[in-house]
Amino acid sequence: MAKIVVDGVDFSVAEGTLLLKALEAAGHAVPHLCHDDRLKPHGGCRLCLVEVAGDRRPVASCNTVVCDGMVVQTQTPLLQTLRATNLSLLAARYPADALTAEPQHPFHQLLAGCPTDSPAVRRAVGFHDESHPYIGTSLDRCIQCERCVRICDEVQGQFVWASWQRGEQTHIAPNHGSTLLEAGCVACGACVDTCPTGALFDKRSQTAVENWTRSTCVYCGVGCQMEVGTANGQVVQIKPAASPVNRGHLCVKGRYAYEFGTADDRISEPMLRRDGTWQPVSWDEAFDFIASRLAAIRQQYGADAIGVLGSARATNEENYLAQKFARVVLGTNNIDCCARVCHTPSAKALKLMLGTGAATNAFDDIEHTQLLMLSGCNPTENHPVVGARIKQAVRRGAKLIVIDPRRTELAAMADLHLAVRPGHNVELYNAMAATVVEEGLLDADFIANRVDGLAEFSQFVRDYAPEAVAASCGVPAGLIRSAARLYAGAKPAMCFHGLGLTEHVQGTEGVMAQINLALLTGNLGKRGAGINPLRGQNNVQGSAQMGCDPATLTGAQSFVEAGAHFKSLWGASLPASHGLDLLSMLDAARAGRFKALWAVGYDIYPTLAHVAETAQALAALELVIVQDLFLTETAKAFGTVFLPAASVFERDGTFMNSDRRVQRVRQAIKPPGNAQPDWWIIQTLAQRMGHQTGFDFDGPEAIWNEVRQLWPAGAGLSYARLEHESLNWPCPDEAHPGTPVLHIDRFASGPRATLACLPFTPSPEQPSQDYPFVLVTGRTLYHFNAGTLSYRTPNARLRPSDTLDMSPQDARRLLLNDGEPVRIRSRYGEAVLPLRISPTIKPGELFATFHRPDLWVNRLTSSYRDNRVNSPEYKRTAVTVEPVFGGGN
Structure with missing residues (x-):
């Protein structure tokens, strides 16, 4: 602990605490505008200045760290003058009517004690966007604190906003494009949430909130905490809450897609x-x-x-x-x-091999790992808050391997992208394991103490050398070896996987093959490691x-x-x-x-x-x-x-x-x-x-x-x-702190785990002359499952329809145009979707979302199932594609 003196009073605070937060805890809070706890210290607005004994000039408390013996003054005449001057400069061209119309904003509250005349010259508005369904702009209120720019960069990682020009011409506008959506906005609302003036605002949050209720998001399995604002018996606003899961952040669904409860077709009688x-x-x-x-x-x-x-x-x-x-x-x-x-395949695999059918590590480990390997998952769209944390971890230096047929947003950021053929995950993981064994990349100590079956497994994977399976799984042998070396050499390395790994006839065995890699390299039972399924729905783990x-x-x-x-x-x-x-x-x-x-x-x-x-x-x-x-x-x-x-x-x-x-x-x-x-x-x-x-x-x-x-x-x-703790089970009694990391000293099933020999068995669903494409189905950012909730909100404007994604090469060969309706036929049925030509798709493969029930994408998918737990094979269907003349069914 550090001992400090604030305005003549002694306090003790944790060493390394930001001075601004120490002052708040001590009851001596100072004003500030550019600071947000979610962001790196900035020191731009100069309102949080304090005097520290030994420093010649006042310092910004928002980017100063407490040290033992620090003597601080917060209310000297000099400080009061400096703050008044800085506030008056910010208010000089600020619209005075905004103060009375919306007094709740932090900047307006600071100005409440400093009356200002209506400015003779108001700020020029360099950017205005009416097209976004959720985010509004009133940039005549912008005070250039750059919180919107920084939160989009440092939390969401989208880089939508930028500060343009210099001096009096400085203004905030999108990095590129003429609208927010053209600039890559994913409607997370973080910029709105941090804005201290209302220059950016939620278009639908004009009703004053009567009550706030802390709750948990109903969409994906991340479990983001949020504050639900209500008035007149309805939900009128949602804000992110601080928690270890989402750290004050939400995605477009959690923050904005809440109006389903008042949809016209809601049923309220048996x-x-x-x-x-x-x-x-x-x-x-x-x-x-x-x-x-x-x-x-x-x-x-x-x-x-x-x-x-x-x-x-x-x-x-x-x-x-x-x-x-x-x-x-x-x-x-x-x-x-x-x-x-x-994810029953995930639960089965983890239970069989380790003894507990759930994720081995907590999301907090993202910030402690040296490498992330993502398999068959697209977190920036399907688990957006976790996806944002992964992006930030990579920006800070963590290595990234993405195993996915498509070139997703994170695949484009990855050190290595292994574009495996759909359904060949077991083959690929066996090849990575063969490399680990052949090249001596094993964690010998971990294996000696905790792993059985190495001799038998080593003999088994010889047949899966990368050179032997590269043509079949679609990944070059050199790339497979590079991925194995990168994963085995990183300590610790953390795996996340999704339905691209589980929804196959070998779904359970795909997860088991991934567990083999973790056992071989010692990436279990430690922080920043493990095997972690990204659960699709809010309480699918719980159900x-x-x-x-x-x-x-x-x-x-x-x-x-x-x-x-x-x-x-x-x-x-x-x-x-x-x-x-x-x-x-x-x-x-x-x-x-x-x-x-x-x-x-x-x-x-x-x-x-x-x-x-x-x-x-x-x-x-x-x-x-x-x-x-x-x-x-x-x-x-x-x-x-x-x-x-x-x-x-x-x-x-x-x-x-x-x-x-x-x-x-x-x-x-x-x-x-x-x-x-x-x-x-x-x-x-x-x-x-x-x-x-x-x-x-x-x-x-x-x-x-x-x-x-x-x-x-x-x-x-x-x-x-x-009510006040966020705990990971196992938590066997009320004195227990919870268990963020499983299998630290022993596995739930015993002191040792056994490697599994998993022969690759191709799916019976194979392309043919009549059905030459392999179709993968999955989710998109703006919608959820059958659209039961999200399509009853303005998210429908952001993504009006499911689409069929096709490579430019295949579209040219078939003389198909972007946006035109196409008929997809499989051995089981057909569906009509608008075509979206995308360079993220490999020739010969397709991707379709499945959120609009009226488009019936699952008419296409087969009845083949996981050979251990009966889960359907959604991720591999042989289809053909043709234009729809006349534009419909």
């Missing part, structure tokens, strides 16, 4: 389909109907003819109740969630972890290890039969053995691969219960009952993010009409079906406390702690 028409009913009538039909189906066909799907958009507490309902009320292990189609999986109980515990405990606490026997996963449920429905499905917050019809097979299965069901905010495509085509759920802003509970943090979700507004939280709906139906005991919770916290009794690794995560 409904039954009668004679082909949806009719509103009371909750009692809906529950009586469901209870009667479920009982009848169970009586006629058995409990295993019924299944329940949990939701990545529901809370942990609600997913826990969903699987408890399936197992206790219905008597079946037929419970699953959307993790099945994305599976809570037991929405047919093979595991809450906490990803096996029936053998935890079944007796669950039986005792629940006071009920567990189902004896093996449960069906989602895809197996649909297979059984087509075969006539499965009769009823309850889908909570999951629109499976447009989102599962091979739409035609999904439709056949859903049409064969006798009862389809859909629980959601909107009448989804599943509900429209096949629903029997619709139950209106509360949105993320209308309920309490917790989410679990990608790096194993459990974080609070807090109700900010009331649900519309008769919509209810998922937990209330599940519990009330259980009671209606005769299960009062075990479904009598008074709220989410009580449910969570039961979860903590059953899940030893989460026992210490009480609501009281979650």
Whole structure:
């Protein structure tokens, strides 16, 4: 600790603290305009000047670090004069009407005690943009603090803003282009958030906020913390909150795509389909109907003819109740969630090889690693806040390897880009491992102490030497060897992967092959290392972890290890039969053995691969219960009952993010009409079906406390702690600090892990003369999954449609033009999308987004699945492309 004296009073502060922050902590805050805690110290506005004994001139406290013995004065006559002078210079040509119109801005608050006349000459406005759907400009208010420039550079890494010219001609404008979007703006809103004057503003945030509520974002699995501003019972503004996850930053979806809750087609009453028409009913009538039909189906066909799907958009507490309902009320292990189609391969691989089916390291390790290897993921679009942190880490000197068929934004920044052929990940990783073994790049100490199977593995990977597999996987042998050397030589090296690794017939084995590399090089059990799946949805980690999986109980515990405990606490026997996963449920429905499905917050019809097979299965069901905010495509085509759920802003509970943090979700507004939280709906139906005991919770916290009794690794995560702490599980008791890094001294499965010999098996889905292209599907920055939320917001203006991306070479050969509609045909169906010619795509390969359900991209994808966990192969489909004459379907 450093001892300092401030205005004659002694204080103790941590060594290395910024003086500005020390003064605030001591209750002697000084004014400032150019400083933002998220940015590097700047010292530009000169308002935070203080006098420090021993210095000849006043110093800017925002870029001065505390040292022991420092004596500081903050309110001398000289300082007051300097601040007044600097403020008057900033206000000299400032629009006085702005002060009265919007007094809340920091600059306006500083000027409140310094009245200014309306300026004779107002600032010239060098840039004005009305075209952006979210960000407005009033640059006559700009005071050249450059916070917008710096935050775009230092946090988002987009470099949209720049300071132009010098002296009195200095002005802020985009780096290039005539609009913000032309300049590369990704609408994160960071520039608006930091602006102290309102020169940049949120166009839709003109309503004064009545209340702010801290909560967690509902989009991707990063788990960004945010402040939800409400007025008149509606969400009117969202701001980023400071947390270890997002560090005061948000992406375009988290910050701006919040209006779905008030969309015109929001459903707020229960409904039954009668004679082909949806009719509103009371909750009692809906529950009586469901209870009667479920009982009848169970009586006629058995409990295993019924299944329940949990939701990545529901809370942990609600997913826990969903699987408890399936197992206790219905008597079946037929419970699953959307993790099945994305990261169940990750969980399976990590559990098999290391003992815990979750990320090994926290996001904070991005700032502590020497190298990042990204496989089949595009974080700047799909996990934008993590993507921004990765960009900044690379700018600071971290090495970057990107393994992806496309030349993504991060691939363009990478030291090495390995443009692997879709579906050949196992082959490529085996080749990297062969290089590590052959060239002696192993971490001998780590292997000796913690790894088994090296001799057998070394013999196995000889057949995968880079020179032997380069032609097959599409990556030159020299590049494979360079990547292996770079990864093995970096200590520590951190891996992130996404659905480009998991959504293949060898998805699980792709992750296992990556784990092999980490074991060979000792990149596990230490900060800045590890194997880390980037979870796609906000609570997909939590929904599976809570037991929405047919093979595991809450906490990803096996029936053998935890079944007796669950039986005792629940006071009920567990189902004896093996449960069906989602895809197996649909297979059984087509075969006539499965009769009823309850889908909570999951629109499976447009989102599962091979739409035609999904439709056949859903049409064969006798009862389809859909629980959601909107009448989804599943509900429209096949629903029997619709139950209106509360949105993320209308309920309490917790989410679990990608790096194993459990974080609070807090109700900010009331649900519309008769919509209810998922937990209330599940519990009330259980009671209606005769299960009062075990479904009598008074709220989410009580449910969570039961979860903590059953899940030893989460026992210490009480609501009281979650109010003010951000903790990674395992956290076994309330004195435990949480576990940011797994497997430090031993693996969860034991002291040693075993290398896996994984032969490469090509996908049955192969291109041919009739279907010469390989199509990969994925997400884009502005939308999310089936567009259920994001397409009901102005994000639809930023990305109006899904597109088919094609290389310029292929477009020229086929005489296709950018923007024209094209028909894509596969062996399974067809879809029509606008063409986007892109140099990021290799000849012979294509990429399509899948967010608009009316475009039905999943009509194209096949029914091939991961050979261990049944996840669909979305990332490899053979297709052909042709122009659409007439411009439509």
